[in-house]
Amino acid sequence: MNIGVDIDNVISNFNEVLLKEFIAHDKELRNSGIVNKNAYITRGMFDWTKEEFDDFYYKNIERIAKSLNIIEGADFYIKKLRQDGHKIYIITGRDNGEYSNPYEMTLNWLKKYNIEYDEIFFTNNFSDDEKANVCLENNVKIMIDDSKKNSYAVAKAGITSLLMDTEFNRDAKDLIRVHNWQEIYEYISNYKEEK
Numbered sequence: 253m254n255i256g257v258d259i260d261n262v263i264s265n266f267n268e269v270l271l272k273e274f275i276a277h278d279k280e281l282r283n284s285g286i287v288n289k290n291a292y293i294t295r296g297m298f299d300w301t302k303e304e305f306d307d308f309y310y311k312n313i314e315r316i317a318k319s320l321n322i323i324e325g326a327d328f329y330i331k332k333l334r335q336d337g338h339k340i341y342i343i344t345g346r347d348n349g350e351y352s353n354p355y356e357m358t359l360n361w362l363k364k365y366n367i368e369y370d371e372i373f374f375t376n377n378f379s380d381d382e383k384a385n386v387c388l389e390n391n392v393k394i395m396i397d398d399s400k401k402n403s404y405a406v407a408k409a410g411i412t413s414l415l416m417d418t419e420f421n422r423d424a425k426d427l428i429r430v431h432n433w434q435e436i437y438e439y440i441s442n443y444k445e446e447k
């Protein structure tokens with residue numbers, strides 16, 4: 253079975269590192285702290301002006317992305333899924349203009365952490381159904397993502413969508429929610445048995 257896997261917040265600990273970086277930079281600015289804990293890190297969690305945000309984010313996002321670690325178990329369970337005969341199709345929205353060379357940067361990072369995969373696809377995430385279209389074109393049966401909009405589009409396209417839990421997507425109560433790679437592995441293994 254072909255399985256689609258997002259990178260940031262599914263394989264990488266993107267939000268965790270980004271939040272640490274924002275808290276550290278916020279201290280250098282006005283030390284206002286988190287002003288809206290319900291807002292996403294880049295969308296109103298801090299009281300930064302657009303200029304302050306742009307100045308920090310675009311100068312640092314590439315360094316931050318290169319510094320990410322993997323989410324526990326991602327390497328182990330992806331390898332296990334491939335050993336079970338599944339194909340791993342990494343589908344990432346990193347071709348979004350924020351990185352000078354998203355392809356090289358991402359391939360190097362995956363190699364560094366021994367993340368195995370069969371194919372990799374880059375989308376720009378500018379429209380909600382880009383990842384869903386990649387899934388349809390490549391016969392992906394299950395897609396794992398932390399983005400609500402991507403997950404809803406994938407589910408709407410008739411593909412089984414697993415939403416990786418983050419503190420920013422908990423209002424999406426009607427999607428299948430997973431919390432870690434062991435749970436993802438078990439879901440996929442049981443799914444296979446039902447077929």
Ligand SMILES: [Mg+2]
Nearest residue numbers: 258260261398
């Ligand atoms: Mg993601």
